[in-house]
Amino acid sequence: MTAQASTINAQSQAFLDSASDLLGSKGLSRDPADIEPWLTDWRGRYSGRALALASPASTKEVAALLALCARHRVPVVPQGGNSGMVGGATPDASGAAILLSLRRMNAIREIDTDTGRAICEAGVILQTLHEAAEEAGMRFPLTLGGKGSATIGGLVSTNAGGTQVLRHGTMRAQVLGLEAVLADGSVFDALTALKKDNRGFDLKQLLIGSEGTLGIVTAASLRLLPAPRARATAWVGLSSITEARTLLRHMECDVGDCLEGFEVIPQHCLDSVLDHLPKARSPLSQEHAWHALIEMVHTEGDDHQLQSVMQESLVNASEKGIDFDAVLAANDRQADDFWLLRDSISAAERARGPAMQHDISVPVERMPEFILEASPALEREFSGARAVAFGHLGDGNVHFHVLAPEGATPGQWEVTEGKAISARVHDLVTRWGGSISAEHGIGQMKVDELGRLGDPVALAMMRAVKQALDPLGLLNPGKLVPPAHS
Secondary structure (H helix, E strand, O other): OOHHHHHHHHHHHHHHHHHHHHHHHHHEEOOHHHHHHHOEOOOOOOEOOOOEEEOOOOHHHHHHHHHHHHHHOOOEEEEOOOOOOOOOOOOOOOOOOEEEEOOOOOOEEEEEOOOOEEEEEOOOEHHHHHHHHHHOOEEOOOOOOOOOOOEHHHHHHOOOOOOOHHHHOOHHHHEEEEEEEOOOOOEEEEOOOOOOOOOOOOHHHHHOOOOOOOOEEEEEEEEOEEOOOEEEEEEEEEOOHHHHHHHHHHHHHHHHHHEEEEEEEEHHHHHHHHHHOOOOOOOOOOOOOEEEEEEEEEOOOOHHHHHHHHHHHHHHHHHOOOOEEEEEOOOHHHHHHHHHHHHOHHHHHHHHOOEEEEEEEOOHHHHHHHHHHHHHHHHHHOOOOEEEEEEEHHHOEEEEEEEOOOOOOOOHHHHOHHHHHHHHHHHHHHHOOOEOOOOOOOOOOOHHHHHHHOOHHHHHHHHHHHHHHOOOOOEOOOOOOOOOOO
């Protein structure tokens, strides 16, 4: 053993001893069995090593731990439900960092129905918040397929989107106040929700979407809305993605704020889900090139009344010449079955084999043309690959997946041809004035691409903020912020 290695080990041991004294046996583990499940991302694409797994039980403990990490120069990789899509919560291979899990901080501190506010700690599972709000006659207006594992801290840190952005906006729009611990261990306490506050920068907005690179979110004050009393859900078959956009525009004008979700699904994705879920059935008897899942909700009336509004709007669309086939969900159970088909697409596509998944956006009015141009262009350029797009047409964000040719070797294809495919997709998106990351973040997967394609002025501003708030570069290193030489 070299003298340098001995010194490093001694330094690490001194840190671990202090961290163990601070957090206790429940709060700090070096047991490989405890750490191993959290060293690989959800997709299985990134793996790393960690010095230890820290699980503090309070904001005070997080603050003390980060101050300790700053003194010992120990990097920190925060992790919520480990359900991210871009490797943003996975440590590198050096083993120098600690994994910081906030899953023990899972209290819903307050639900106030008078003000429409919930205060949640970072480790609260999204589904748990949904259930608690429902019990109080309220709702939290953000949901996504991973609601059973995604945490509030992770959702804030990645500015998550989901299927209700069309009406309610991303996580950024749901956050009324924030509590976070900065790199030096100081606590940023801005949980109090003020409708008007002109004291300079809106600092909480810096932390939302920063992927743990500027501070560790420990709690959030979140917007709640009255629970809807009426729901109407329809599954619609269409001949083209262009026709889907025409129907979307019609319904936006026809039903206004009642329209909460408008998801588009190509036949290929539906087929994958039907293969993946043996008990699932297609809502329509015939195949269609594209499908739309449409949902309306309202706080007044009942399901029957809102279903009548949905039906009337679809009749009006047909009279305008929009060609489609449709079925309305007869009850909540059937509506949930429709949504299960939509929410199972990613898992079903993954079960089919390797794929490069791209979470992109372009202006809503240009999305159909982008899909119609980009899909065949990629399939011509990369023989045997198959491009499929699905998702939130209403907010200009689709999940653009390129499936590997049959027989491709998992793990090898992604880092060879798959990498070239992603670069090509990102080039096309940038040319169309879009974003290479609409809701899943940058993480480590896209950090080089952001450096390659991002606006130089915006990148310089990001680096300046990072340097100001984390001068030692200890918070989630290698994620989100491209180095200056990129």
